[in-house]
Amino acid sequence: MPAPIRLRELIRTIRTARTQAEEREMIQKECAAIRSSFREEDNTYRCRNVAKLLYMHMLGYPAHFGQLECLKLIASQKFTDKRIGYLGAMLLLDERQDVHLLMTNCIKNDLNHSTQYVQGLALCTLGCMGSSEMCRDLAGEVEKLLKTSNSYLRKKAALCAVHVIRKVPELMEMFLPATKNLLNEKNHGVLHTSVVLLTEMCERSPDMLAHFRKNEKLVPQLVRILKNLIMSGYSPEHDVSGISDPFLQVRILRLLRILGRNDDDSSEAMNDILAQVATNTETSKNVGNAILYETVLTIMDIKSESGLRVLAINILGRFLLNNDKNIRYVALTSLLKTVQTDHNAVQRHRSTIVDCLKDLDVSIKRRAMELSFALVNGNNVRGMMKELLYFLDSCEPEFKADCASGIFLAAEKYAPSKRWHIDTIMRVLTTAGSYVRDDAVPNLIQLITNSVEMHAYTVQRLYKAILGDYSQQPLVQVASWCIGEYGDLLVSGQCEEEEPIQVTEDEVLDILESVLISNMSASVTRGYALTAIMKLSTRFTCTVNRIKKVVSIYGSSIDVELQQRAVEYNALFKKYDHMRPALLERMPVMEKVTTNGPAEIVQTNGETETAVLETKPPPSGLQPANQANDLLDLLGGSDITPVIPTAPPSKPASGGELLDLLGDLNLTGIPSITAYNKNGLKIEFTFERSNTNPSVTVITIQASNSTELDMTDFVFQAAVPKTFQLQLLSPSSSVIPAFNSGTITQVIKVLNPQKQQLRMRIKLTYNHKGSAMQDLAEVNNFPPQSWQ
Amino acid sequence: MLFFFPLLPIQQMQFMLLFSRQGKLRLQKWYVPLSDKEKKKITRELVQTVLARKPKMCSFLEWRDLKIVYKRYASLYFCCAIEDQDNELITLEIIHRYVELLDKYFGSVCELDIIFNFEKAYFILDEFLLGGEVQETSKKNVLKAIEQADLLQESQNEDWGGLSEDIL
Numbered sequence A: 001m002p003a004p005i006r007l008r009e010l011i012r013t014i015r016t017a018r019t020q021a022e023e024r025e026m027i028q029k030e031c032a033a034i035r036s037s038f039r040e041e042d043n044t045y046r047c048r049n050v051a052k053l054l055y056m057h058m059l060g061y062p063a064h065f066g067q068l069e070c071l072k073l074i075a076s077q078k079f080t081d082k083r084i085g086y087l088g089a090m091l092l093l094d095e096r097q098d099v100h101l102l103m104t105n106c107i108k109n110d111l112n113h114s115t116q117y118v119q120g121l122a123l124c125t126l127g128c129m130g131s132s133e134m135c136r137d138l139a140g141e142v143e144k145l146l147k148t149s150n151s152y153l154r155k156k157a158a159l160c161a162v163h164v165i166r167k168v169p170e171l172m173e174m175f176l177p178a179t180k181n182l183l184n185e186k187n188h189g190v191l192h193t194s195v196v197l198l199t200e201m202c203e204r205s206p207d208m209l210a211h212f213r214k215n216e217k218l219v220p221q222l223v224r225i226l227k228n229l230i231m232s233g234y235s236p237e238h239d240v241s242g243i244s245d246p247f248l249q250v251r252i253l254r255l256l257r258i259l260g261r262n263d264d265d266s267s268e269a270m271n272d273i274l275a276q277v278a279t280n281t282e283t284s285k286n287v288g289n290a291i292l293y294e295t296v297l298t299i300m301d302i303k304s305e306s307g308l309r310v311l312a313i314n315i316l317g318r319f320l321l322n323n324d325k326n327i328r329y330v331a332l333t334s335l336l337k338t339v340q341t342d343h344n345a346v347q348r349h350r351s352t353i354v355d356c357l358k359d360l361d362v363s364i365k366r367r368a369m370e371l372s373f374a375l376v377n378g379n380n381v382r383g384m385m386k387e388l389l390y391f392l393d394s395c396e397p398e399f400k401a402d403c404a405s406g407i408f409l410a411a412e413k414y415a416p417s418k419r420w421h422i423d424t425i426m427r428v429l430t431t432a433g434s435y436v437r438d439d440a441v442p443n444l445i446q447l448i449t450n451s452v453e454m455h456a457y458t459v460q461r462l463y464k465a466i467l468g469d470y471s472q473q474p475l476v477q478v479a480s481w482c483i484g485e486y487g488d489l490l491v492s493g494q495c496e497e498e499e500p501i502q503v504t505e506d507e508v509l510d511i512l513e514s515v516l517i518s519n520m521s522a523s524v525t526r527g528y529a530l531t532a533i534m535k536l537s538t539r540f541t542c543t544v545n546r547i548k549k550v551v552s553i554y555g556s557s558i559d560v561e562l563q564q565r566a567v568e569y570n571a572l573f574k575k576y577d578h579m580r581p582a583l584l585e586r587m588p589v590m591e592k593v594t595t596n597g598p599a600e601i602v603q604t605n606g607e608t609e610t611a612v613l614e615t616k617p618p619p620s621g622l623q624p625a626n627q628a629n630d631l632l633d634l635l636g637g638s639d640i641t642p643v644i645p646t647a648p649p650s651k652p653a654s655g656g657e658l659l660d661l662l663g664d665l666n667l668t669g670i671p672s673i674t675a676y677n678k679n680g681l682k683i684e685f686t687f688e689r690s691n692t693n694p695s696v697t698v699i700t701i702q703a704s705n706s707t708e709l710d711m712t713d714f715v716f717q718a719a720v721p722k723t724f725q726l727q728l729l730s731p732s733s734s735v736i737p738a739f740n741s742g743t744i745t746q747v748i749k750v751l752n753p754q755k756q757q758l759r760m761r762i763k764l765t766y767n768h769k770g771s772a773m774q775d776l777a778e779v780n781n782f783p784p785q786s787w788q
Numbered sequence B: 001m002l003f004f005f006p007l008l009p010i011q012q013m014q015f016m017l018l019f020s021r022q023g024k025l026r027l028q029k030w031y032v033p034l035s036d037k038e039k040k041k042i043t044r045e046l047v048q049t050v051l052a053r054k055p056k057m058c059s060f061l062e063w064r065d066l067k068i069v070y071k072r073y074a075s076l077y078f079c080c081a082i083e084d085q086d087n088e089l090i091t092l093e094i095i096h097r098y099v100e101l102l103d104k105y106f107g108s109v110c111e112l113d114i115i116f117n118f119e120k121a122y123f124i125l126d127e128f129l130l131g132g133e134v135q136e137t138s139k140k141n142v143l144k145a146i147e148q149a150d151l152l153q154e155s156q157n158e159d160w161g162g163l164s165e166d167i168l
Helices: A007-016 A020-039 A046-058 A064-075 A079-092 A098-111 A116-129 A132-146 A151-167 A169-175 A188-204 A206-214 A218-231 A246-260 A264-280 A286-301 A306-320 A325-338 A343-347 A350-358 A362-375 A381-394 A397-414 A418-432 A440-450 A452-468 A473-491 A505-517 A523-539 A544-554 A560-574 A628-635 A653-659 B036-051 B088-106 B111-116 B118-128 B139-159
Strands: A673-678 A681-690 A696-705 A711-719 A725-728 A743-751 A760-768 A771-779 B013-020 B025-030 B060-063 B066-073 B076-082
Touching: A007 A020, A007 A046, A007 B111, A020 A046, A020 A064, A046 A064, A046 A079, A046 B025, A046 B118, A064 A079, A064 A098, A079 A098, A079 A116, A079 B118, A079 B139, A098 A116, A098 A132, A116 A132, A116 A151, A116 B118, A116 B139, A132 A151, A132 A169, A151 A169, A151 A188, A169 A188, A188 A206, A188 A218, A188 A246, A206 A218, A206 A246, A218 A246, A218 A264, A246 A264, A246 A286, A246 B088, A264 A286, A264 A306, A286 A306, A286 A325, A286 B088, A306 A325, A306 A343, A306 A350, A325 A343, A325 A350, A325 A362, A325 B060, A325 B088, A343 A362, A350 A362, A350 A381, A362 A381, A362 A397, A362 B060, A381 A397, A381 A418, A397 A418, A397 A440, A418 A440, A418 A452, A418 A473, A440 A452, A440 A473, A452 A473, A452 A505, A473 A505, A473 A523, A505 A523, A505 A544, A523 A544, A523 A560, A544 A560, A673 A760, A673 A771, A681 A760, A696 A711, A711 A725, A711 A743, B013 B036, B025 B036, B025 B111, B025 B118, B036 B060, B036 B066, B036 B076, B066 B088, B076 B088, B088 B111, B088 B118, B088 B139, B111 B118, B118 B139
Parallel strands: none
Antiparallel strands: A673 A681, A681 A696, A696 A743, A711 A760, A725 A743, A760 A771, B013 B025, B013 B076, B060 B066, B066 B076
């Protein structure tokens, strides 16, 4: 039997293969040869065959049939066999294979071998891939070797122990005695691995940590060793670019970090050495910066004095200016970690950080962006937003969504003015409109709604934005919604903030219809557009027929959502036309939504879902909202002027209690009043005050009917003076049964922050005895307790 | 009975890969137990990701929940996966030290050396790192150990009669 082909020969041959198929053929041939060689139990060349198998394995071919052969090699007496055998075991076997346990005995023997290089092989293999069972079985041997005076073995045993502890944490205690004098070693290898072992123990167990702090006085020892490293002269064996054993320095610094964390005494004991390392380390090469980096991490994590912390942040600041992008990267990462705790110190480096937004490297850009957002505050918001908007414009697509969200958040928190806020939102929507997250749309709609004095400006800008391009869905959704709400302002040219544009009703409908038809429009967007068109039927005067036509067309749309809406809107036109104006009225100021948490949205009617949080627009069946300006148009206007929300949108408290119908109500006896009593229709008001918000009054109205016929399609509307806010919840029904046999109840919440005398105008519409009835009245008899 | 910190992240190197500019694997050292299939998948994806990086980019990237530190030396990429807490800059030094060791051992190392002598590349790595941690910080000591082990191997081969040339 000729000797099997040599390893290097095989490699050479395989590399001549010109195609994948040719290579595969060669491999298969060789594998067959190797298999038969294995079958023949050839001891001489087993290592050669396994070595070849390992090469083929690296190329991606299966080699599991060599697993047992590795075990045989390990058991051999020849060093070459063991070397290849252990290598094979590490490559082909892992703890998932049952076979691997067969290694245990061999390893045990080899750990006690007379030759240190064999012992080394065993330790290495165990420390690399030992399973929990193996570790349990062999921990004792490792512990023994940890106490040997042979530094070659001691250092390996230390790292092997680390692996054992990671696999079987309960075994940690047995290694404790052996750690006693580890740091007294001169040998750097042992020192390094000992520090790693101590680090592992301290990180895993608070008991160990306390023990090493107090009993072993580890900190002074480490400080001493570190000091020697820094102060000692040139040591060729351990020198790296003028620094003595940087690997050891870094590990010591890390262990110091763990010891100093949350411990004043330890932190104090290491203060000086940290300052020394921080100031004396050579920074021209990566190796020095690696040490500085570790030092900074340690300073920031322990209880260091403020001077030291500032020193650390300044090091990071210098890192930011380093030509080496790797250094800039770690600086940004670290600053991100410390920006919360050392905000002011990091602020000083803001301009450098902002410059990093222009870096070419994606990872650096991302960190710079995150850090920039963390640094935005009330003072720098204008400048920072300018930079971030520019970044949004020019950055890669993978950033745009996060950047947009970040800008919205920051703008919400720190907007210096409403106009600026709206402008910023507009900028984001037009720049990165398709990357904006879905949840931004309802948030923005709410923001716009609450910025009442900006409505005309906002709708004008949004209109202009989608005129050219209606492909960016979030932008189009917000724009559609606004146009639907404030289209009347648009065509009447009421804008104060900028030059009003001339737009006709038809032009507005044109753009909305284009959105409806466009292939680019998502189903949700179409829904927005359709509802907007419908709303305009009460805001526009000349184009109602056109709107009717559009709506009726979509009554047979394939899209079920659109179809349903269109059908309902059609019904509004046909059967419920008298309700249409009321249903489609202006949305009132909404509850402030916290952008992260679940919404506490107040809609004007309880029956709708919390629409603002979903991407669907407010559903069609709106009950009488109470934007007083529209109501007052119907009432014929007078000294009662439209309600303007007195609370700025960022204050959640004001409306919060309005939601809470049952909680916190003061049910002391406030006398109820009869607000209206005519033609058999009587309306009574009962009052409740909120305990938590003295500006809130909750009025429950009860409508009763003393005539002999029912009153149907009953709608109650109310208007209040300028300084009040009013919210009408859904009525219990729309039919008041005859003979006082039942009532309609409805709840009104009034916000009266200026504690002015409550006045109210009400409007009632209903059908009775076959004819439509309507009446207006003023309610002036509110008891003082209801508003004082 | 010791009390343990819950769910502590293990700080260690998870694996080291060496691959060529064509994406051919030249060395793979795994310090965490994974199936062959998983290893292949990780290797394939990571190699693709690293090869797609432009020269101007920094040596670090986030990949899955790991930090990847890589550096190119001539035609070979050296790629390490470390945990979140680890110091990337010192990992670069670790990679550099390994390259220096290979260079010293092979005498001006090139990719071909590592292709034809892959088992030696592993042996050297196993004298430098153990379980993903540095075991010897002295270049001299690592090379001395390898030298001695090689000598031991040769002397044994002679003992076993007539196979004084490379047994492999």
